[in-house]
Amino acid sequence: MSLLAVKNLSRRFGGVTAVDDVSFTVGAGEAVALIGPNGAGKSTCFNLIDGQLAADTGEIVFDGQTISGLKPRQLFRLGIARTFQIATVFPTMTVAENVQLALLSHRREIFRFAGAVAKRHRSEAVALLARVGLADSADRAARMLAYGDVKRLELAIALANRPRLLLMDEPAAGMAPQERAGLVELVRGVVADGQVSVLFTEHSMDVVFSFADRVLVLADGRLIASGTPDEVRADRTVQERYLGTGPEARA
Ligand SMILES: Nc1ncnc2c1ncn2[C@@H]1O[C@H](COP(=O)(O)OP(=O)(O)OP(=O)(O)O)[C@@H](O)[C@H]1O
Numbered sequence: 001m002s003l004l005a006v007k008n009l010s011r012r013f014g015g016v017t018a019v020d021d022v023s024f025t026v027g028a029g030e031a032v033a034l035i036g037p038n039g040a041g042k043s044t045c046f047n048l049i050d051g052q053l054a055a056d057t058g059e060i061v062f063d064g065q066t067i068s069g070l071k072p073r074q075l076f077r078l079g080i081a082r083t084f085q086i087a088t089v090f091p092t093m094t095v096a097e098n099v100q101l102a103l104l105s106h107r108r109e110i111f112r113f114a115g116a117v118a119k120r121h122r123s124e125a126v127a128l129l130a131r132v133g134l135a136d137s138a139d140r141a142a143r144m145l146a147y148g149d150v151k152r153l154e155l156a157i158a159l160a161n162r163p164r165l166l167l168m169d170e171p172a173a174g175m176a177p178q179e180r181a182g183l184v185e186l187v188r189g190v191v192a193d194g195q196v197s198v199l200f201t202e203h204s205m206d207v208v209f210s211f212a213d214r215v216l217v218l219a220d221g222r223l224i225a226s227g228t229p230d231e232v233r234a235d236r237t238v239q240e241r242y243l244g245t246g247p248e249a250r251a
Pocket residue numbers: 013016017018036037038039040041042043044045
């Protein structure tokens with residue numbers, strides 16, 4: 001059974017059909033890329049899946065349960081987490097405290113222990129930081145981190161909530177090629193560990209083709225292709241409508 005099943009999802013904004021009868025699945029332990037040109041409907045799809053937007057029609061099923069209409073916080077509790085293109089961390093807190101805060105939140109202890117973040121769940125936070133290669137930075141202020149490391153911290157924060165599905169908005173945006181490769185390797189490792197599936201949007205084709213098990217291509221709100229990276233790369237429609245005209249094609 002799929003972990004996530006999106007069925008005939010549609011959402012309009014005035015005269016624009018941002019997502020138009022889109023259906024796809026994400027299996028347990030799978031990394032799936034959702035790609036397409038600007039305005040294709042990728043963010044709207046994410047906003048529908050994580051409950052920020054309501055669909056006009058269609059259904060979203062997570063782990064066998066219909067989740068259409070649930071609020072972001074309820075979905076978060078069910079195990080759907082999201083990282084954003086612009087990383088969201090608390091810059092004046094230490095790297096470890098950022099993760100400790102997420103652990104407090106996950107355990108619903110945030111109101112009881114908010115004043116004592118520095119003490120709670122420290123060793124678990126450091127273990128999560130080690131998983132993303134940031135253990136040595138545990139006691140630095142988050143604002144001191146290089147951009148690529150902020151993205152790693154954001155991943156550790158997301159993992160603190162033990163998600164089963166991680167939605168990643170352009171995880172490699174703004175990164176140098178070497179940082180990108182490091183992040184891909186890291187997230188691949190997390191997926192390979194089991195338990196977490198990833199659905200991500202990305203404009204960097206090197207990330208898409210090195211990371212995704214499967215690729216979904218949107219254009220004008222419609223799913224125009226899906227398949228393995230090789231299948232999608234070879235697809236004439238995708239080449240014409242996206243890859244052939246995208247920035248990567250010109251690079
Ligand atoms: N809140 C909104 N109000 C009106 N129109 C919207 C809104 N959100 C998205 N749209 C429109 O829906 C379409 C799909 O937008 P969306 O942001 O989902 O695309 P995208 O594939 O994520 O693009 P990008 O790669 O540029 O982030 C676009 O035409 C956009 O202008």
